[in-house]
Amino acid sequence: MRRAVVTMLSLRAARAFLRPAVRAPLRRSVQVWSATESPQQQKPKKKKQQQKKQQKVQKGAATQASDSICSASEDFSQWYSDVIRQADMVDSSPVKGCMVIKPWGMAVWDGLKDSLDKKIKKSGAQNAYFPLLIPRSFLSKEAEHVDGFAKECAVVTHHRLKGDENGLIPDPDAELDEPLIIRPTSETIIWHMFQKWISSHRDLPLKINQWANVVRWEMRTRPFLRSSEFLWQEGHTAHATSAEAIATAEEMLDVYADVVENVLAVPVVKGKKSAIERFAGADETYTIEALMPNGWALQSGTSHFLGQNFARAFDVYYQNKEAKRDLVWATSWGVSTRLLGALVMTHSDDAGLVLPPRIAPVQVALVPIVKGAEKDPEGTQTVMSLVDKVVDECEALGLRVKVDDRENMRPGAKYFEWERKGAPLRLEVGPRDAASNVMVVASRLGGEKQTIAVDEVPSYLKQRLDEMQAKLFADASQRLSDRTIDIDTYEDMKTRIANEDLGFFRVYWKADDANEKAIKEDCAATIRCYPLDAQGDLEGKTCFYSGEPATHVALFARAF
Amino acid sequence: MRRAVVTMLSLRAARAFLRPAVRAPLRRSVQVWSATESPQQQKPKKKKQQQKKQQKVQKGAATQASDSICSASEDFSQWYSDVIRQADMVDSSPVKGCMVIKPWGMAVWDGLKDSLDKKIKKSGAQNAYFPLLIPRSFLSKEAEHVDGFAKECAVVTHHRLKGDENGLIPDPDAELDEPLIIRPTSETIIWHMFQKWISSHRDLPLKINQWANVVRWEMRTRPFLRSSEFLWQEGHTAHATSAEAIATAEEMLDVYADVVENVLAVPVVKGKKSAIERFAGADETYTIEALMPNGWALQSGTSHFLGQNFARAFDVYYQNKEAKRDLVWATSWGVSTRLLGALVMTHSDDAGLVLPPRIAPVQVALVPIVKGAEKDPEGTQTVMSLVDKVVDECEALGLRVKVDDRENMRPGAKYFEWERKGAPLRLEVGPRDAASNVMVVASRLGGEKQTIAVDEVPSYLKQRLDEMQAKLFADASQRLSDRTIDIDTYEDMKTRIANEDLGFFRVYWKADDANEKAIKEDCAATIRCYPLDAQGDLEGKTCFYSGEPATHVALFARAF
Incomplete structure (x- = not known):
């Protein structure tokens, strides 16, 4: 129980996290916190070496001032912003509260989506797609639901712009009879459709999932954690009995916990929300809660037992086996790009992003150190043929390897970039390594570099990745337990x-x-x-x- | 050149296609058109048999009037609506011009998306995500672009609803300073970001793809073919030279033609658009055009060479190798759920949807004909163990097999459903078949049922699926050529x-x-x-x- 050793962030810094414009003015000298090393490993000497190495690499990469990452212990909010920006996951957009998800962030989301989608399908739900725009009147049908969402929704009032002397304005002749809102969540439109689709007990259970964008107008936003538009999946199910609906809500919570813990390596606590923290329109809200390194909790996924509230609001009855008419029972459940925020905060460190191997789009960044076919044809040839061989063997083992053969970029700059992007392992191979039939393996979590015989590289990498996945989860679990x-x-x-x-x-x-x-x-x-x-x-x-x-x-x- | 034999639909019926509310009043007796059988196969006797069988099956399925599919030759528009509804691909929504994509339609789209996404990534583009909402002012920056889209865009003017005596209204206190439009396409916001991301020739080429929903307000809509909201992918690339941009626009057209022809089995003509048919803001628009069985063309995908128009509008310069500042060259390219309309029309017939094997979510519907473990334990056991064996072997061959073991549903009703849903092949196996170690194979394209030894079933299915894929493409190509x-x-x-x-x-x-x-x-x-x-x-x-x-x-x- 080493909790006293783990330095928690200042409340001031933590508060500043939700006020991006206000930087904590007080910067204090506190122990550098690292998400990926246990306190025991933080030996002063080693740390110094790491810093030195880091400085050297940064020099090699011709860094600018904007390339730096603030220390998490100094300003957690700034550190988070720096990490996701330096890892090239996200960029701010010209639209208030909306983010641009860049390819590296998108690849992580797509990977998570693939994992989760398989499990959702295995639960018996099928993907479908419902309209983005919801008639205003739908929102009012469920009393609590409207209270929850009317105050933060984007309202579409016109279907045309026209030019006037001030530029383009919404055309008064193209005002909608009924305003539409951009879905903040889709219970209302989906239950409107369920009313058409459900009439008999043979139509139940009905399990639908949608991958979509939603908009909830937010005044204080942070990429991934809270944004006006975000990507998510929302599951919606209809059942003949209350017990079956509750069992489904609980099953989907387990699915979420499984993916978040086993893919993202983020430990969570499964629980129920108190009455005032429930989803607007739910009888019961289940949640998975993670604990971030700054000691703040992050709600990471919710699954709702909706009772018969939406069935009542949208008049969804079914004929049961005794030929009697009965209201349908419901669940809904969702996780969003917010999980990327949990992922980033849980594992990353002051050198940048750290990705658990199972979610890393690139598990192994392979950097051939060659002078090019013109300057050193023989050495380049030897190295590249080894590279091809190892890549083939790694892919056969299911590893995701990226050969970074960019020209006009020094190896040190590549190392620096892959470190910031959180690739779990790095392979280096130059002509001398190739001549000795070895490659050098470096871990994103630090420690000595290992020189490995080429034939053993694929299985060695696989083992290291498995260990790293386990270690990241174990470390985060220890922190959760300690705190x-x-x-x-x-x-x-x-x-x-x-x-x-x-x-x-x-x-x-x-x-x-x-x-x-x-x-x-x-x-x-x-x-x-x-x-x-x-x-x-x-x-x-x-x-x-x-x-x-x-x-x-x-x-x-x-x-x- | 048998074009005279192929009966084309009446212009009246064709016209009615774009006016869903108006049904062609004149119904004439014309030759029944089938998308999947050549005219030679339409022998009267066989047709009569088919009709008889169809009636029998329909009776078994306890069909209602709404279960029928109008003949394509009689009313192509109604036939199309019937096919997509009976195949359970799509449903109309309460939001004008927006569709609900049901699980069967979504599975087809997701399959297409997977195929295309791989090829897009292979071309070097990476997925990203940009905001749904675009500041009004962005639209005006490119002169032709604004003309093309301002007249049909959904305009967001408020970020809150509030209750008054008439219910919820857009809150006047929450009116946006600048209206936002829902993206009809994302050139403007993406080029705004490119301005931040591109400064040197080392940043080029930049190739981005986005899978997203877009909204273009349409007055006359048809599911898949034309709807106010639709799903698509949009690629956006930036290049140092005009030649490279043009080559990319052409390369992506080839990617589209490849997927549409080889996965959807829809033959296309590759070409350039005339000046007045170009995309708003493009210097050149490339297109793939398909020809539907009613003789109408369907634009199925476009790839645009945008010249320097968007670079100029959004001030995107790069420093070339001679350290001189130059405007960037651009492309964009997209295909949408419209392709599902092309797919449906090209292959389907009066019995419902026909799916080419490569896109079919279920390639083989396996219907065990058993009385259940209670009534016939031995027969059921024998059949189901054969079913398990065949499913395993088929999956090992990469075939998508669905065991339809729904209880309380007669085999005939299942056959009928899978026929309407367009599963390419059906396998039937009852206790007597199992005792003889055989299964019965039926094709969605008709013809005699085949009895096949169980050991040979997987390879036989694979071969039949390959043949069917080839035949559907060959038939559609012949029609394109004839017409x-x-x-x-x-x-x-x-x-x-x-x-x-x-x-x-x-x-x-x-x-x-x-x-x-x-x-x-x-x-x-x-x-x-x-x-x-x-x-x-x-x-x-x-x-x-x-x-x-x-x-x-x-x-x-x-x-x-």
Whole structure:
């Protein structure tokens, strides 16, 4: 239990995270935090060597001032921005609150999408596509839903622009009879369609999934974490019974936890939301909550049991086996590009992005060190034929290898770039290595370079990648466990928050909306979830806040 | 050259195609047209048998009136609607001009997307994602572009709804300073970003692709063929030289033709657009044009050489190798869910959808004919163990097999459903077949059922699928060739159009915008393209319309 050793970020820096324009003015000298090395490894000497090496490499790459990455311990918010920018994952756009996902970020999202899509299909859901635009009246049909989304939706009012003396204006002659909103989520339009598709118990269960963009107007945005437009998948299912719907909502939460933990290597806590944190229109919201290195929680995926609320709103009945008419039961569930934010924060370090091998678009960056066919035909030939051989063998093992044969770029600059982009392993091979039939392997997580016989390279890489995946998950799990703290009194939690000693605060709790709001007001902590595996015997337990008999075990935290 | 034998649809029916609300009142008795059988095969006796069988199957499936498919020869428009509805590809939505793509349609699109995405990546383009919403001012920056799209775009003017006595209204306090439009295409926002990303020749070529939804407000819509929202990919590239940009535009046209011909089995003509048919903002538009069975052309994909127009509009310069500043050259290229319309029309028949094996989500529908484990444990066991064995072996060969083991549904109803959904092959196996170690294979294209020894089933299926893919392409190619007609005089073309004798009319042509518009006005034919492979020696050739010296060989046609 080494939690005291892990330095948490200042509350000030953490607060600044949600105010991108305001940089924390106070920069203090604190221990450099690294997401990928345990505190034991942070030996001063080694660190110094790394810094030296880093400086050398940066020099080789002819870096500019804008190439630098702020230290996470100094300014977590700036560090996050620097990492995703330097890894070339994302760029800001001219549209307020909307991001441009660049090829490296997109490749990560596409990889996650592939993994998740397979599991969603295995659960029996099929992909479909519903309109982007939703009639305004649909939103009002479910009372809580409209409260949740009407205040932050993009409204389409015209279908044409026309030129006037001031340039283009919405053409008054092309005003829509009924405004349309850009989907913030698709329950309403999908349940409108379900009404057409469901009439008998033979039509159930109906399981639909959609990969789509959605828009929720946000004033404070951060790439991946919170943006006005984001990409996601949304599953929507209809069932004959409440029990089957609940089982599906729980099954999909397990699917999410599986992918997030086993592909992204981000450990999560599975739980239920408190009443006031539920999705607008849900009877129960399940969630997976991750804990970021700055001690803040990040809601990473939700699965909702919608009861019969949407069936009632959209008049979706089915004829059961006894030929009686009954309302349908529902779920919906989604994860978004927000997961990329969790991924980046969980593993990366002050040298840039770190990608777990299973999600890395490039698992091994192979850098041939050659002078080119003109200057050194023989050496180049020897190296490149070895490269071809190793690439073929690696691909046969299912490894994703990228040969970085860009000309006019020095090896050091390539190393630097792949480090920032988080490729798990790097292979180097020059003419002398080739002559000795070896290659050099370097890990994104640091440590000594290894010289490996060419024949052993593919299996060695595979083993190293497996180890790295396991290590990243183990390290993050250790941090989650270290930072999950049992709290007996509200004063204790409040003091810890004031002292920037953040994490999941596990407490006995009596569900009470007013008390929950009062706590949020007082110290900005919210109930992240009631962990599914911790709701044991509450006999004799009392609420850490009200002193009344406890109804739940709750995790409180500051949250993104 | 059997073109006289192929009966073309009435012009009246064809016209009605673009006016979904208006059904052709005149129904005449004409030869039944089948997309998948050559006229020779249409022997009266066989047809009668088929009809009888069809009636029988329909009875078994407890069909309703709405289950019927109109004959293509009677009303092509209605036939198309019936086929896509009965195949469960698409449904109409409550949002004007927007469709719901149901799982079967989505699976076809996802399959096409996978094939095309691989080839796009192979061309060197990388996927990225740009905002859905585009500032109004961006649209105006390229003069022709704004003319092309301002008149049909969805305009977002508010970011919040609020309740008043009449329900929800756009909140006047949440009006945007500058309206945003939903992307009709993304040249403007992408070139805004390219301005940030390109500064040196080392940044070029830059090749980006995006899979996205777009909105172009349409008044007359048809699922897949023309809808206000549709799914597509849009590639955008930037180059140092004009020649390289042109080569890329041509390369991507080849990629499209390859996928459309070899995966969808839809033959196309590659060509260039006339000046007035070009994309708004392009210097040259390349196109692939397909010919539908009703004799109408369908533009199936376009690739644009944009010159320096967008670079100029968005100020995108690069420093060339001589350290001089120069404008960048551009291309863009896209195909959309419209291709699904081409796919459906090209191969389907009056029994429903026909899918070429390479795009079919289910290539083989396997229907076990069993009474269930309770009524016939032994027979069911024998059949199902054979089924498992064959499925495993087929999957090892890369075939997509779906076991249709739905209970409470008779085999005939299943056959009927898979026929309508266009699964290329069907396998049937009952206890007696299993006892003899055989299965029965039926083809979506008709003909005798074949009884095949179980051990030979997988390789037999593979071979039949290959043959079917080839046959569908060959039949459609024959039709394209038959219906490509050399025309010498305008009167000849006009008479043919009046006589409903439609197709590609190949003519010598002198490029002239006014004449082109006059022809469109007069007989509704447009220049589909100047075929790339037909622009040979024009010496001494004269325009079929003006009599002036010809500048091109052009294909005229009625078009969707």
